[in-house]
Amino acid sequence: AEGALARAKAGGPGQTHEFDPAEQLVEQSRRWLRDAIDAALASGTQFELHYQPFVRLADRALLGFEALIRWRHPERGLIMPGDFIPVAEASGQICAIGRWALLEAAAQLRRWQPLGFTGEVAVNLSGVQLERDIELLADARATLAALGDVPTHRLKLEVTESMAMANPQRSAEVLQELARMGFKLSIDDFGTGYSSLAYLHRFPFDTLKVDRSFVIRLAAGREAQEIVRTIVGLALALGKQTLAEGVEDEKQAALLEQLGVQVGQGWLFAKALPQAQATEAIKSAPWRR
Numbered sequence: 001a002e003g004a005l006a007r008a009k010a011g012g013p014g015q016t017h018e019f020d021p022a023e024q025l026v027e028q029s030r031r032w033l034r035d036a037i038d039a040a041l042a043s044g045t046q047f048e049l050h051y052q053p054f055v056r057l058a059d060r061a062l063l064g065f066e067a068l069i070r071w072r073h074p075e076r077g078l079i080m081p082g083d084f085i086p087v088a089e090a091s092g093q094i095c096a097i098g099r100w101a102l103l104e105a106a107a108q109l110r111r112w113q114p115l116g117f118t119g120e121v122a123v124n125l126s127g128v129q130l131e132r133d134i135e136l137l138a139d140a141r142a143t144l145a146a147l148g149d150v151p152t153h154r155l156k157l158e159v160t161e162s163m164a165m166a167n168p169q170r171s172a173e174v175l176q177e178l179a180r181m182g183f184k185l186s187i188d189d190f191g192t193g194y195s196s197l198a199y200l201h202r203f204p205f206d207t208l209k210v211d212r213s214f215v216i217r218l219a220a221g222r223e224a225q226e227i228v229r230t231i232v233g234l235a236l237a238l239g240k241q242t243l244a245e246g247v248e249d250e251k252q253a254a255l256l257e258q259l260g261v262q263v264g265q266g267w268l269f270a271k272a273l274p275q276a277q278a279t280e281a282i283k284s285a286p287w288r289r
């Protein structure tokens with residue numbers, strides 16, 4: 001058996017792969033997911049956006065929501081984005097999912113308009129959407145139409161730092177075009193990628209989202225605090241806002257506020273809420289600008 005294994009390894013990845021039962025199982029479940037995503041897109045009813053509030057740390061005023069996608073599968077129940085977005089990115093299906101998310105967020109802003117809600121809704125973009133820039137810009141134009149009389153700046157687009165920096169020159173051009181159309185932009189998961197400071201100032205973003213990993217380490221001591229202080233300083237120098245993600249307790253909120261972070265998002269304030277609950281949150285928490 002040892003000899004066979006050694007021979008199989010020497011045969012290279014092409015040969016060992018085809019007969020690896022674990023690999024086959026993974027491929028089967030990928031195929032299942034791809035078909036199920038197609039069916040979900042066709043049904044038009046299985047994807048949902050949930051809305052996680054973000055608040056001004058100083059007074060906890062509701063400033064807006066991040067739209068987070070969930071998939072309510074008829075047999076499997078609620079599926080979280082981490083369990084299907086990677087497959088959808090590999091297959092390219094993420095572009096259709098992302099288009100749906102943009103149009104749904106625009107429709108939601110429109111539905112909330114009569115409640116007097118003038119905050120933001122932030123939608124996550126995939127790196128695949130960013131690469132397929134012509135398609136993305138067409139989707140962005142369709143989103144403008146879907147917004148109706150809701151001002152474009154109420155819709156924010158989130159792009160992760162590592163996505164934007166994968167091809168910074170091209171990202172800068174696409175993001176500039178989106179900003180010209182009037183969308184706001186956030187750099188998501190900031191601090192986890194390799195930022196080129198030479199490019200950061202060419203991205204027309206409004207908000208830096210400090211990654212949750214720094215928030216987690218805040219209480220442990222000075223190091224994470226200094227990193228957050230540096231990010232806030234950088235953002236201030238560029239005239240941008242900072243938002244901390246994954247705020248779970250009051251101690252973190254107080255530290256973040258001391259460090260100059262203006263906006264917080266996390267379970268301390270609320271989890272991602274289904275549409276009806278987000279609507280209740282808007283009604284019950286009249287919020288000031």
Ligand code: C2E
Pocket residue numbers: 052067068069080081082085094098101123124125126158188189245246247248265266267268272
């Ligand atoms: P993200 O954009 O960084 O979103 C934040 C994630 O952190 C969300 O997970 C949110 O539920 C979670 N979170 C928020 N507050 C807390 C907290 O206090 N503690 C902890 N432990 N977690 C918190 P979720 O909803 O599972 O989404 C995961 C990722 O999936 C998102 O990360 C985003 O990258 C991606 N995603 C979600 N919706 C979409 C979408 O419509 N399109 C694309 N392309 N990606 C999406």
Ligand code: MG
Pocket residue numbers: 066124158188
């Ligand atoms: Mg995000």
Ligand code: MG
Pocket residue numbers: 188189209245
């Ligand atoms: Mg994030």
Ligand code: MG
Pocket residue numbers: 189211212245
């Ligand atoms: Mg994150």
